[in-house]
Amino acid sequence: MKPTIVFWYEFASTYSYLSAMRIEETAARADVAVDWKPFLLGPIFKSQGWETSPFNIYPAKGRYMVRDIGRTAASRGIPFQMPASFPANGLKAARLAIAARSQGADAAFSRAVFAAAFAKGLDISDDAVLTDCLTSAGLEADDMRRLSTDMAVKSELRANTEEAQALGIFGAPSFSTPDGEMFWGDDRLDQALTWARKRAPG
Amino acid sequence: MKPTIVFWYEFASTYSYLSAMRIEETAARADVAVDWKPFLLGPIFKSQGWETSPFNIYPAKGRYMVRDIGRTAASRGIPFQMPASFPANGLKAARLAIAARSQGADAAFSRAVFAAAFAKGLDISDDAVLTDCLTSAGLEADDMRRLSTDMAVKSELRANTEEAQALGIFGAPSFSTPDGEMFWGDDRLDQALTWARKRAPG
Numbered sequence: 001m002k003p004t005i006v007f008w009y010e011f012a013s014t015y016s017y018l019s020a021m022r023i024e025e026t027a028a029r030a031d032v033a034v035d036w037k038p039f040l041l042g043p044i045f046k047s048q049g050w051e052t053s054p055f056n057i058y059p060a061k062g063r064y065m066v067r068d069i070g071r072t073a074a075s076r077g078i079p080f081q082m083p084a085s086f087p088a089n090g091l092k093a094a095r096l097a098i099a100a101r102s103q104g105a106d107a108a109f110s111r112a113v114f115a116a117a118f119a120k121g122l123d124i125s126d127d128a129v130l131t132d133c134l135t136s137a138g139l140e141a142d143d144m145r146r147l148s149t150d151m152a153v154k155s156e157l158r159a160n161t162e163e164a165q166a167l168g169i170f171g172a173p174s175f176s177t178p179d180g181e182m183f184w185g186d187d188r189l190d191q192a193l194t195w196a197r198k199r200a201p202g
Numbered sequence: 203m204k205p206t207i208v209f210w211y212e213f214a215s216t217y218s219y220l221s222a223m224r225i226e227e228t229a230a231r232a233d234v235a236v237d238w239k240p241f242l243l244g245p246i247f248k249s250q251g252w253e254t255s256p257f258n259i260y261p262a263k264g265r266y267m268v269r270d271i272g273r274t275a276a277s278r279g280i281p282f283q284m285p286a287s288f289p290a291n292g293l294k295a296a297r298l299a300i301a302a303r304s305q306g307a308d309a310a311f312s313r314a315v316f317a318a319a320f321a322k323g324l325d326i327s328d329d330a331v332l333t334d335c336l337t338s339a340g341l342e343a344d345d346m347r348r349l350s351t352d353m354a355v356k357s358e359l360r361a362n363t364e365e366a367q368a369l370g371i372f373g374a375p376s377f378s379t380p381d382g383e384m385f386w387g388d389d390r391l392d393q394a395l396t397w398a399r400k401r402a403p404g
Contacts, residue, residue: 048260058250060372064386071393170262184266187389191273 003200004033005192008164008174010041011090014069017118018186019173020111021078030193036106038094039160041172053087081121089125098156099147100139109137205402206235207394208378210366212243213292215374216271219320220388222313223280232395238308240296241362243374255289283323290319291327300358301349302341311339
């Protein structure tokens, strides 16, 4: 059986966008499976005293991030722009991603949300934007919206965020391997995949 | 003429250690020259409200950093350990590196300091440790110590730090190319070298 890495992502996170657009292809080449796990950075940031993204709190870092992602996106042939309001509120999108998992469409939906946010610069807390993302992932928007407000879905997202915090996750994207090793940042995807292969049983 | 990248480093910085130990060889392969430029992160951190390293302020990030550098160092075949006190006070080492430049030995001395700090876990604010680093770089310790307290050397270090801040540098290592492009982090060294080659005149 293939090893699996967990892809910890937050829809407001620019570097999560970079990973989301390449992780399936990159992991497939390494013969590793991907478990998409949305969580919220907001509560984790709050617990370290931040009320917004560090890219807003530290403007030099924020300006650099935009330039850095612009360069990397260009080198990978994907578009990049910042949405008008950053960070976006990704709560609804994250619940919808968990709902979409019941249809095996969480990866497709999540990529659509990331593309809406960072290729098109749209507001992913907007219901119309999310409807387009659901539809483009082959999902019934009304069904998914209903499911996404179920207590079970809300609890799962809360549990994901609590698990992330318990694992010491402090940013997104992060990647964890079956033996509990943790990797932070799009730059570490290849290292995480190599680690997952080496430590795979058999 | 080869293009040159500026290597902005701070002796207390763990990720600067990773770059210091490979930059000359990596840059030589890319046919790019390296200008070693020590600066102090302390004043830059202070200006954003930090009294110590973010790896101390945010313990989850600090724990991850140690693990992350441990993995990368192992994969590159170099030792790594954290000094007992972190971050070290790198002021004397930085002034000595500027003094060592007059003998063309700033790179050799700087590598010796980084190895003392992060391969051996020594305190690089200790004069005996710095003497060993100077000697191992082929320098006369007493001469260098005298020169390092000259007003011109002190001013140069202050100017480096002010220039770093003016360029938007917020962490180390950083790399800048002749056209003013800035790259942050050991992970970006290859991108910086490629950029410097592509933008080189002629």
